[in-house]
Amino acid sequence: MRYKLTFAYDGTDYQGFQSQKNGLGIQTVLEETLSKIAKEKIEVVASGRTDKGVHALGxxxxxxxxxxxxxxxxxRALNTYLPNDIAALDVEVVDDAFHARFHVTKKCYVYVIAKDYNLFRRHHEAYIPYPLDFEVMVEATKKxxxxxxxxxxGVYVEHKPTIxxxxxxxxxxxxxxxxxxxxADGFLKYMVRSMVGTIVDIGRGKLPLSVIDIILENQDRTKVGKTSAPEGLYLKQVWY
Amino acid sequence: MRYKLTFAYDGTDYQGFQSQKNGLGIQTVLEETLSKIAKEKIEVVASGRTDKGVHALGxxxxxxxxxxxxxxxxxRALNTYLPNDIAALDVEVVDDAFHARFHVTKKCYVYVIAKDYNLFRRHHEAYIPYPLDFEVMVEATKKxxxxxxxxxxGVYVEHKPTIxxxxxxxxxxxxxxxxxxxxADGFLKYMVRSMVGTIVDIGRGKLPLSVIDIILENQDRTKVGKTSAPEGLYLKQVWY
Structure with a gap:
């Protein structure tokens, strides 16, 4: 039987969705918990990975x-055995042909920047210690x-479409x-944080608004702003 | 020269205000940072300690x-060198006779309970997985x-007044x-968490409202509810 699981996590204490040599990934915790409940080895296929420190709402x-x-x-069993920073939100039975990665039609990411530094929120929002021009950032975002x-x-991976x-x-x-x-119908690795970093640099006056068009036309990675911090990023929703 | 420092901290990653054998306290970090800035050994005297996992806004x-x-x-120097979970809010020069513990006239604590579990706030608010009767809790709190x-x-310490x-x-x-x-003009160790735990047990219907009067009249520690979790507690303000 194939199940579709929707879940949220706080990425703060993980090396990302996937386990790395230097630390635990959310996937490993999830698979161990599922296997413990089912009393058989279970592997999961997610809609995609998230990077170290990035969160998920869905x-x-x-x-x-x-x-x-x-x-x-x-x-109930998942929320009993999962650690406090991972929460199961929904479980449904799906057709055996359903594939959580291949069948994604759209994904939604949100990125949160705080105007003032809040030490209690430091793992869950980005903070930019510069004045930002909201109007020009809206224009850049719209472009x-x-x-x-x-x-x-993004980070180019051979044979993977970048359009x-x-x-x-x-x-x-x-x-x-x-x-x-x-x-979007898909995101490249670091794409959201790279777009946000560039928009923030435009908002600070460090880059001109026109840089967006130049990067989109020439795919020039040397022009993009600094990749923004992972703690502001949330995978909010995945559609099929 | 004597300085008065007002500061905030996220208590999550510390063993409490004071260092313990098994881990770092906020006081040690603060003293090391002050000493580094002043280039001489500096010791601090705080208004009081906070327990492991308890936060401070002021x-x-x-x-x-x-x-x-x-x-x-x-x-500026403090906020450059302190870790991200401790923030200096105000520094002022005070008379050499000023004492941060002895001269306290009032302290304010707040305790925050979330109605729904939020995994992103789990270190910064308490969550009670039971329905609570607000009206009876207000009555208990007022008593x-x-x-x-x-x-x-509280926890009784010899020679320390408990009134x-x-x-x-x-x-x-x-x-x-x-x-x-x-x-209040002062708080005993665990007093706030013990009061909140008792009020919550009253709100759940586990203890009768009258237990407050009994504990206040007979100082009967066996009657109090479970000490509430540290993550909901904030030292908000100290008056002199």
Whole structure:
């Protein structure tokens, strides 16, 4: 039986979704917990990886098991045995053909920047210690929307397509935060943090607004701003 | 020259304000940072200790140094060299007779309980997985106000007075949280967490409302509820 699991995690204490030589990944914890509950070895396939320190509000994976527990029983058991920084949100039975990575149609990432440093939120939001021009950042963010070759903003992996469609690229301002929302059919490694870093550098006046067009046209990675910090990034939702 | 320093900290990664055999305290980090800046050994005297995992929004200490830097220079230097989970908020020159512990007139603690578990806030708020009766908790909280012998709610230390005046003991409810505020001329060790634990047990229906009067009248420690978790507790303000 194949199950689809939606889950959230605080990435602070992990080396990323995948385990690394130097530390534990969320995937390992999840697989160990599922295996313990099912009393058989279970492997998961997630919608994609997240980097060290990056969080998820709605990551998705699938797994196969002979253990035909009800979805509610899975949910309760997972939230009993998972550590406090990983939470199962939803479990459903899916067709054996369902694939959590291959069948993704859209993903949503949000990136949160605090206007003031809050030491209690330091692992869960980015802080930029410079004044930022909100209007020009909105313009820069809007320029990214649409279908482009995002190679300049990502890490190139051979044979992987770098043309993506950004359905939504928006920025809102609250009294305390700047919040970016990006919805696309796919994201390259470091793409969101690279886009945010570039937009922030534009907002600080360190880069001109036109740099966005140049990077999108020439895929010139040397032009992008500093990759923004992982603690502001959340994988919010995955669509199938 | 004697300085008064007001500072905030996230207690999550410390063994408490004071260093213990098994781990680092905030005091040690603060003294090492001050000593490094002043280029001489500096010791601090704080308004009081906080326990492992307890936070501060406005802890106060004093220290003496021969280094006559301006208050602003101290503030900037401290926030450059302190780790990200400790922040200097204010530095002022005080009379040599000022004492950060002996001269306290009032202290304010707040205790924050979340209505829903939020994995991103798990080190910074308490979560009670039971329905709570707000009205009866308000009544219980109000009963604590005034001058009482709080021995039943604290850990008794020989020769230390256990009669305290609680000027404010209140509870408010928001959409997402219950927030307690306690202002007193002094607090016994574990007193706030012991009061909150008892009030929560009353709110759950595990203890009757009358238990507050019994503990205050008979100082009966066996009657108090479970000491509430440290992560919900903040030392908010100290008055002199």
């Amino acid at each position: 990551q998705v994976c699938h797994f196969d098991t002979l253990n035909k527990m009800s979805c509610n029983a899975w949910l 990214l929307e649409g279908t482009h070759d995002f190679k300049g903003f 993506k469609t950004l359905f939504q690229s928006s920025l809102e301002e609250t009294d305390t935060h700047y919040i970016f929302t990006f919805i | 802890q106060v200490c004093h220290f003496d140094t021969l280094n006559k830097m301006s208050c602003n220079a101290w503030l 604590l106000e005034g001058t009482h012998d709080f021995k039943g709610f 305290k005046t609680l000027f404010q003991s209140s509870l408010e409810e928001t959409d997402t949280h219950y927030i307690f505020t306690f202002i």
